[in-house]
Amino acid sequence: MLICFLVFVADLVQAGSVSVLLGPSDGLHSHTLLLDEERGRLLLGARDHIYLLDPDNPDKTPRKIHWPASRERVDMCRQAGKNPTLECANFVRVLHNYNHTHLYACGTGAFHPICAYLRITGNTEVRIIKESGRLKCPFDPAQPFTSVLTDQFLYSGTSSDFLGKDASFTRSLGPTPDQHYIRTEISQDYWINEAKFISAHSISDTYNPDDDKIYFFFREASREGSDKSIVSRVARVCKNDMGGLRSLTHKWTTFLKARLVCSVPGEDGVDTHFDQLQDIFMLPSRDEKNTKVYAVFTTSSSLFPGSAVCVYNMADIRAVFNGPYAHKESPDHKWVEYDGRIPYPRPGTCPSKTYDPRIKSTKDFPDEVVSFMRMHPLMQRSVSPVGGRPVFTRLRADYTLTHIRVDRVMAEDGHYEVMFLGTDIGSVLKVVSISQENWATEEVILEELQVFQTPSPILSMEISSKQQVLLVGSALGLSRVSLSRCPVYGQACAECCLARDPYCAWDGHSCARYIPAAKRRARRQDIKNGDPATQCWDTEDRKGVEEKLIFGIEKNSTFLECVAKSQQAQILWTFQRAGSERREEIKADDRMLYTTRGLLIRSVRPSDAGSYTCLAQEHSHFTHTLLKIKLQLVTHVQLASKPGEETHLKAESKQHYKDYLRVMSAPYGSLEEYCDSLWLEKRPSRAKGKGLGSSKWKHMQEMKKNRNRRHHVKAEEVQR
Numbered sequence: 063m064l065i066c067f068l069v070f071v072a073d074l075v076q077a078g079s080v081s082v083l084l085g086p087s088d089g090l091h092s093h094t095l096l097l098d099e100e101r102g103r104l105l106l107g108a109r110d111h112i113y114l115l116d117p118d119n120p121d122k123t124p125r126k127i128h129w130p131a132s133r134e135r136v137d138m139c140r141q142a143g144k145n146p147t148l149e150c151a152n153f154v155r156v157l158h159n160y161n162h163t164h165l166y167a168c169g170t171g172a173f174h175p176i177c178a179y180l181r182i183t184g185n186t187e188v189r190i191i192k193e194s195g196r197l198k199c200p201f202d203p204a205q206p207f208t209s210v211l212t213d214q215f216l217y218s219g220t221s222s223d224f225l226g227k228d229a230s231f232t233r234s235l236g237p238t239p240d241q242h243y244i245r246t247e248i249s250q251d252y253w254i255n256e257a258k259f260i261s262a263h264s265i266s267d268t269y270n271p272d273d274d275k276i277y278f279f280f281r282e283a284s285r286e287g288s289d290k291s292i293v294s295r296v297a298r299v300c301k302n303d304m305g306g307l308r309s310l311t312h313k314w315t316t317f318l319k320a321r322l323v324c325s326v327p328g329e330d331g332v333d334t335h336f337d338q339l340q341d342i343f344m345l346p347s348r349d350e351k352n353t354k355v356y357a358v359f360t361t362s363s364s365l366f367p368g369s370a371v372c373v374y375n376m377a378d379i380r381a382v383f384n385g386p387y388a389h390k391e392s393p394d395h396k397w398v399e400y401d402g403r404i405p406y407p408r409p410g411t412c413p414s415k416t417y418d419p420r421i422k423s424t425k426d427f428p429d430e431v432v433s434f435m436r437m438h439p440l441m442q443r444s445v446s447p448v449g450g451r452p453v454f455t456r457l458r459a460d461y462t463l464t465h466i467r468v469d470r471v472m473a474e475d476g477h478y479e480v481m482f483l484g485t486d487i488g489s490v491l492k493v494v495s496i497s498q499e500n501w502a503t504e505e506v507i508l509e510e511l512q513v514f515q516t517p518s519p520i521l522s523m524e525i526s527s528k529q530q531v532l533l534v535g536s537a538l539g540l541s542r543v544s545l546s547r548c549p550v551y552g553q554a555c556a557e558c559c560l561a562r563d564p565y566c567a568w569d570g571h572s573c574a575r576y577i578p579a580a581k582r583r584a585r586r587q588d589i590k591n592g593d594p595a596t597q598c599w600d601t602e603d604r605k606g607v608e609e610k611l612i613f614g615i616e617k618n619s620t621f622l623e624c625v626a627k628s629q630q631a632q633i634l635w636t637f638q639r640a641g642s643e644r645r646e647e648i649k650a651d652d653r654m655l656y657t658t659r660g661l662l663i664r665s666v667r668p669s670d671a672g673s674y675t676c677l678a679q680e681h682s683h684f685t686h687t688l689l690k691i692k693l694q695l696v697t698h699v700q701l702a703s704k705p706g707e708e709t710h711l712k713a714e715s716k717q718h719y720k721d722y723l724r725v726m727s728a729p730y731g732s733l734e735e736y737c738d739s740l741w742l743e744k745r746p747s748r749a750k751g752k753g754l755g756s757s758k759w760k761h762m763q764e765m766k767k768n769r770n771r772r773h774h775v776k777a778e779e780v781q782r
């Protein structure tokens with residue numbers, strides 16, 4: 063029976079709402095997505111190819127643009143002992159719109175990065191202008207990497223060598239007179255050490271365009287004394303940085319970094335830190351300057367695996383960069399707060415004629431400022447998340463969170479930010495964090511979708527607002543998943559309401575996509591409280607609860623399936639022994655296992671026979687009965703007995719045992735069918751769902767009588 067349970071988990075893949083855009087044979091184990099909704103195109107750069115897809119026509123065969131590494135480079139890569147299929151090819155890692163006509167793309171070029179301007183026209187024509195990819199693109203297809211292209215400048219966080227040791231943040235390209243190639247200083251103790259770049263964004267800090275900056279996020283090794291640990295960082299540089307005149311030439315003179323903290327207080331007063339930044343999503347807000355930064359972290363501890371989502375305000379990040387600097391006397395000292403004199407203009411400020419006509423460019427910075435920058439790139443204070451703690455955590459789960467995308471959704475009672483969290487096992491969690499009156503937030507998991515049936519880490523995720531789908535990529539392919547799947551919550555108003563999905567509302571007939579513009583009075587939704595009692599009329603007269611009869615074989619395992627439609631429901635089982643009036647809650651133990659799909663009873667005993675009720679307790683303490691199961695026992699004596707000795711009851715049991723054997727040997731299409739057939743469903747009775755009043759008892763008596771009648775018939779058949 064345990065096998066059935068495992069198969070059901072895999073079956074959670076909802077065929078209707080997940081569709082495949084690219085299959086597994088496409089060399090996608092390292093890939094880059096570019097969704098361009100304006101031009102109605104979706105590009106995916108993978109091994110030796112760029113795929114051009116039409117996001118509006120998922121069934122259209124994608125166009126394939128071949129862009130391999132040179133023969134010579136592939137041979138050299140193999141000779142260097144690299145993996146021929148996983149490394150010695152051109153893995154596309156940079157893919158941006160460059161201007162109206164051209165794309166800019168870079169690939170690993172079999173451990174020799176190459177870049178190109180691409181012009182895609184018509185149906186076949188592709189023009190490629192090639193150039194070097196050094197310091198724009200990583201050598202290694204698996205190395206974490208980020209880049210952003212803005213105003214024809216490319217900013218990349220990557221390693222500059224074959225071994226992947228020298229990590230730096232660079233700027234390249236740009237319109238011809240302004241091309242100033244620039245990078246971070248190679249000074250591990252102060253600037254950047256073994257960095258893994260996660261994300262980069264162009265952000266306007268003030269209304270003065272001279273203040274425009276690139277903010278980027280990475281994790282790096284931090285050495286404080288003899289300890290080496292991983293810390294996550296937010297850093298920034300001015301877009302108009304040209305480097306220094308006498309020192310820091312072709313290096314950033316405005317680079318500053320700060321620690322990003324995401325932690326929860328532990329039981330014993332020691333905080334649990336989620337140190338390893340995995341992904342960033344910038345959620346634009348109505349106030350353009352105050353973008354919200356959503357970040358996914360994992361712990362570095364193998365003893366305490368966990369993931370968390372923390373949210374930061376750009377205003378808080380700016381405040382840290384405007385605060386005190388950190389100071390390190392020498393590489394052997396620790397960072398402490400800098401309390402000396404701060405030179406003018408304040409280090410990290412972008413040069414602007416508006417502020418000081420004498421300082422038009424970073425080359426005009428006084429030497430004092432440049433040498434200060436060189437030794438003081440770190441801010442003393444850390445950036446704390448909004449509310450001081452994560453908005454979502456997953457501890458001791460058998461997966462970690464690696465990707466995040468956020469959609470702002472308008473619901474009946476306000477705006478909600480719905481998070482789509484990708485995991486390292488190919489699933490996506492759909493989560494909403496709801497703030498309550500007392501400033502507390504409540505995390506609600508709306509759905510847990512297994513996008514890829516075989517566990518495979520999610521490598522890319524993008525929201526298409528136009529199509530209302532989430533694009534999800536892994537080594538196994540590229541899929542699209544609907545942002546909302548309202549019908550899965552069920553038909554009833556209560557079920558729709560309990561789901562608390564901001565995308566869905568009950569429209570009088572079914573659970574459907576909520577569209578704010580459509581004024582329809584019958585719509586029912588309650589995201590904040592998820593209380594059907596205030597929203598729905600169908601809570602009292604719910605449809606009758608089904609009662610199943612199933613047979614358990616003594617000493618064997620039996621599985622009672624019961625699944626709540628709402629993810630937040632807690633399942634409870636109660637048991638009433640045959641002939642007893644008492645109903646008790648079943649405590650999980652070695653023999654009674656609560657699983658996500660139902661109750662597993664190991665080694666069934668005669669005392670287990672009786673009536674089982676599956677109850678769902680919702681977050682709002684609304685409890686309802688989902689299912690009743692009557693378990694009858696087939697003992698070994700009954701199984702072994704000869705035809706002549708059969709009593710009426712035994713006759714029936716024998717019959718069922720035969721059924722059992724039949725299904726065991728029958729060729730079933732799927733294990734699910736097989737499992738279904740094992741629950742020899744008998745006359746689903748329409749008992750009223752509420753309580754166990756006297757009417758219920760009468761009903762049970764009725765059922766018994768009916769069954770006895772049937773026994774007689776069967777017994778006759780056996781005798782003939």
Ligand SMILES: *[C@@H]1O[C@H](CO)[C@@H](O)[C@H](O)[C@H]1NC(C)=O
Pocket residue numbers: 160161162163164179
């Ligand atoms: C776009 O950039 C490419 C490469 O520099 C150039 O050849 C092309 O003329 C540009 N197109 C436009 C419309 O500026």
Ligand SMILES: *[C@@H]1O[C@H](CO)[C@@H](O)[C@H](O)[C@H]1NC(C)=O
Pocket residue numbers: 615618701
């Ligand atoms: C109990 O289950 C095992 C397999 O799980 C099977 O081999 C055995 O025959 C079953 N016992 C009875 C009495 O059906």
